[in-house]
Amino acid sequence: MTKSKEANLEALRDAIVTFDIDSIGPIAQQALEEGVSAYEAVMNGMTRGMETVGARFQDGKLFLAELILAGETFKEGMKVLSSHLKNSEAWYRGSVVIGTVEGDLHDIGKNIVASLLQASGFEVYDLGVDVPFDRFMAKAKEVSADIVAMSAMLSTTFPNMRTVIEEIAKAQVHTWTLVGGAPLNADSVKSLGADGYGKDAVEGVNICKRWGSKRK
Amino acid sequence: MLKNHLKDDMIAALNLREPESVPVAPYVDYAYASKVSGRKVSEVILGSNELKASVLLQAYEKHHYNWIMVFENPPRDWQRNVSINDLGDKYEVRNKDAGEKTFLLPKDGTPIYPVGDVTIENAAEKFELEIADRDDIMRQGRCDVTKIVKARAGSEALVTAVVGAPFGEVLLRLGLTKGATCLYRKPDLIRNLCELCLRRYIEEASALSEAGAEAFWVEEVFAGTDTISPTHYEEFALRYEKLQIQALQRLGKPVILYFCGNPMPVIHNIAMTHADAFAFEENKKQIDVDLKGIKDVLNGEACLFGNMDAINTLTTSPDEIEEKVKQMILKIGLRGSFVLGTGSPITKTVQPENVDAMITAARKYGRTNST
Numbered sequence: 001m002t003k004s005k006e007a008n009l010e011a012l013r014d015a016i017v018t019f020d021i022d023s024i025g026p027i028a029q030q031a032l033e034e035g036v037s038a039y040e041a042v043m044n045g046m047t048r049g050m051e052t053v054g055a056r057f058q059d060g061k062l063f064l065a066e067l068i069l070a071g072e073t074f075k076e077g078m079k080v081l082s083s084h085l086k087n088s089e090a091w092y093r094g095s096v097v098i099g100t101v102e103g104d105l106h107d108i109g110k111n112i113v114a115s116l117l118q119a120s121g122f123e124v125y126d127l128g129v130d131v132p133f134d135r136f137m138a139k140a141k142e143v144s145a146d147i148v149a150m151s152a153m154l155s156t157t158f159p160n161m162r163t164v165i166e167e168i169a170k171a172q173v174h175t176w177t178l179v180g181g182a183p184l185n186a187d188s189v190k191s192l193g194a195d196g197y198g199k200d201a202v203e204g205v206n207i208c209k210r211w212g213s214k215r216k
Numbered sequence: 217m218l219k220n221h222l223k224d225d226m227i228a229a230l231n232l233r234e235p236e237s238v239p240v241a242p243y244v245d246y247a248y249a250s251k252v253s254g255r256k257v258s259e260v261i262l263g264s265n266e267l268k269a270s271v272l273l274q275a276y277e278k279h280h281y282n283w284i285m286v287f288e289n290p291p292r293d294w295q296r297n298v299s300i301n302d303l304g305d306k307y308e309v310r311n312k313d314a315g316e317k318t319f320l321l322p323k324d325g326t327p328i329y330p331v332g333d334v335t336i337e338n339a340a341e342k343f344e345l346e347i348a349d350r351d352d353i354m355r356q357g358r359c360d361v362t363k364i365v366k367a368r369a370g371s372e373a374l375v376t377a378v379v380g381a382p383f384g385e386v387l388l389r390l391g392l393t394k395g396a397t398c399l400y401r402k403p404d405l406i407r408n409l410c411e412l413c414l415r416r417y418i419e420e421a422s423a424l425s426e427a428g429a430e431a432f433w434v435e436e437v438f439a440g441t442d443t444i445s446p447t448h449y450e451e452f453a454l455r456y457e458k459l460q461i462q463a464l465q466r467l468g469k470p471v472i473l474y475f476c477g478n479p480m481p482v483i484h485n486i487a488m489t490h491a492d493a494f495a496f497e498e499n500k501k502q503i504d505v506d507l508k509g510i511k512d513v514l515n516g517e518a519c520l521f522g523n524m525d526a527i528n529t530l531t532t533s534p535d536e537i538e539e540k541v542k543q544m545i546l547k548i549g550l551r552g553s554f555v556l557g558t559g560s561p562i563t564k565t566v567q568p569e570n571v572d573a574m575i576t577a578a579r580k581y582g583r584t585n586s587t
Contacts, residue, residue: 021397064443069396105320112392154527182500183527183528
């Protein structure tokens, strides 16, 4: 029996919220076959589910494992939907160059943010770990990045974020700068001069969504 | 302080007796110890077991804290089985046979081991192969560092061996993404891998004990409620923590459970592991570790390690460090069952005089007669 559009979108939301990684592909396929556009399936189905998961994570009702699993479920759904998204549709939210700063090889937090950004419609250029400031700069210029996001795990490396931020300002690259990582707090972020600070992955992504593709 | 009091005070605290002064047990691994000995970390990691033991002993001789942490070392002939490629600022160490198990070694930084180096399909087989019995471990020389440290300083300081905890190892080896997926999709695989890991760690601990380890420091790194839910903690991590701690205690050695991440929502369960002592990370990642609340939960039935902030506090000044130590000891450190530790390993950016300041302050404010 054919489901209504709302029922299809609800099924997609539920699949994300219940981390149903095995079923989301067939659910997305069924939605397409029953006339739901890929754009609606992403924006009003899966993304709404991710928003629910993000809110529950921030309320302490869900945990990092669930956040990761929801992101993976989203990616499974996108395997079906992405080729149906038309270029003109407004799924694209902007571009983000992301990396762990020079001297620091921690990547768990950075990878989670990168994954959630992709699930939120951003084009993500992940430079990996131990990234010197000039690589951030070069990539941001090359792709006209909307946002440069930096992660650090060590108190000894987070000051390297300042170099990236200063060089971006000097070069008049009009991109937002976002920082995150265990040694940071609101005070240390002020001293860095970053535009934003995500105290966790979800907050970081929410900040990026607010900025979107608005040029700084 | 007389050196023979160092170990006695540590044993007293772990046995819930009042030490002469609050013992100090900082997390000193090869990163900081190499700096104290004037060597690069990579030189020590690639060096002999004698060199590894020597740098741990030099750091101890420099500061005279109350314990020496030791680590299982690679087999004596491990470099025969790997290729070491110079990548400029770091080395890449690759297993010649398997090819895939690589770690990166920054020339002046700590090794970066691969996360997610096993697949869901091959994890059990690989874990099984990694189980060696105690005698094999001894024959391979994997406890040489422990033996050397014990022989040279075991009469003065408590030689404490670091071992992993099954759940953390499983998540690390699968990687967080695969691990998180398996918690929901393949819970039996997680349990099976934890069982295999438990067997491995018990054999390793048995060997370390025979080599001279006098206590165990069990590291549970991925079980905090910032990472997994309290339900998952109870279902997957706690069970194996309990079994591991019981097995290690049967070796006749005290066990310290070091718990990373947020312990607060599961602190009553953590206490139920009945470790002899508990240690926690410093406050970071928006986590507020309430040591006073934890002490109340432990209710005098286990020793508590103070979690001096190795990242932010130990990099400040000796005066600031003294004040923080004073506050911590006055709040929770008097009347026994307390050891002043650090929430994470001391980094090479910490100045030795700051470590001295921590130790001096503990002995100043933590003396039995100081109140």
